[in-house]
Amino acid sequence: MIGENIVKSFQVGHEKQIVLDGVSIEINEGEFVSVMGPSGSGKSTLLYALSGMDDVNGGKVSFDGKDLSSLSEKELADIRRTKMGFVFQQPILLKNLNILDNIILPAMRDNRKSAEKITEKARALMKKVGIAGLENRDITQVSGGQLQRAGICRALISNPEIIFGDEPTGALNSKTAQEMMDIISEINSEGTAVILVTHDAKVAARTERIMFMRDGKIVSEMRLEKSSGIDMEDRTKKVMVKMREIGI
Numbered sequence: 001m002i003g004e005n006i007v008k009s010f011q012v013g014h015e016k017q018i019v020l021d022g023v024s025i026e027i028n029e030g031e032f033v034s035v036m037g038p039s040g041s042g043k044s045t046l047l048y049a050l051s052g053m054d055d056v057n058g059g060k061v062s063f064d065g066k067d068l069s070s071l072s073e074k075e076l077a078d079i080r081r082t083k084m085g086f087v088f089q090q091p092i093l094l095k096n097l098n099i100l101d102n103i104i105l106p107a108m109r110d111n112r113k114s115a116e117k118i119t120e121k122a123r124a125l126m127k128k129v130g131i132a133g134l135e136n137r138d139i140t141q142v143s144g145g146q147l148q149r150a151g152i153c154r155a156l157i158s159n160p161e162i163i164f165g166d167e168p169t170g171a172l173n174s175k176t177a178q179e180m181m182d183i184i185s186e187i188n189s190e191g192t193a194v195i196l197v198t199h200d201a202k203v204a205a206r207t208e209r210i211m212f213m214r215d216g217k218i219v220s221e222m223r224l225e226k227s228s229g230i231d232m233e234d235r236t237k238k239v240m241v242k243m244r245e246i247g248i
């Protein structure tokens with residue numbers, strides 16, 4: 001996925017507010033990237049631009065060699081549904097469906113797959129993230145951490161190439177957040193690229209590359225090794241030093 005010189009502005013009253021001011025970013029296959037920066041620096045807007053959820057005012061976003069702006073609404077929706085997965089701070093699940101039906105919903109629109117196969121996959125994912133047995137629960141009958149795990153299963157049901165996470169651990173306590181990061185790291189180690197926005201140095205320290213944003217620009221970048229077997233405390237400290245250095 002390549003974003004070249006992305007510009008995004010919003011009209012607020014008579015004023016035009018530039019929120020992304022020429023951002024270029026490349027995410028390689030299977031990479032694990034995070035975006036940090038002060039509130040309002042444009043992190044979520046960048047995720048929306050890269051995933052085609054929002055159009056851009058300048059520059060170009062390409063995915064699998066295709067310029068997103070050249071695609072029809074349907075082509076774009078198909079790419080989002082089959083190649084991209086989304087995890088938000090609060091999972092967007094439907095109230096009138098149980099957990100299992102919420103997870104399988106995006107894949108049920110794919111005519112090439114049988115409902116049985118999709119359900120099988122959903123059950124395997126639920127087991128993997130530790131929520132097996134909650135299939136028939138209503139979304140109001142599970143904890144925040146369990147709901148977030150269901151959101152991850154839903155994001156993974158179509159085997160996406162990339163997962164976009166907008167503060168995926170933001171609403172969780174620190175223990176559950178780390179468990180969630182274990183799951184996301186495992187998904188990444190199996191080949192899915194991940195880009196996530198976070199305020200948490202501990203979360204960013206789990207990734208391989210951190211992009212730091214300020215006022216709609218990427219102002220710095222930090223590379224870390226693949227995280228397995230590395231002292232996370234030391235890694236987190238390094239991220240915090242960098243944050244302090246650039247004033248975040």
Ligand SMILES: Nc1ncnc2c1ncn2[C@@H]1O[C@H](COP(=O)(O)OP(=O)(O)OP(=O)(O)O)[C@@H](O)[C@H]1O
Nearest residue numbers: 010011012019037038039040041042043044045046
């Ligand atoms: N639809 C919109 N209309 C007008 N302004 C918007 C819109 N969406 C975002 N903005 C503005 O763009 C700026 C960047 O917002 P964005 O949500 O990308 O920031 P962020 O870095 O993700 O912040 P946070 O860490 O608080 O979530 C903010 O000033 C916000 O008010």
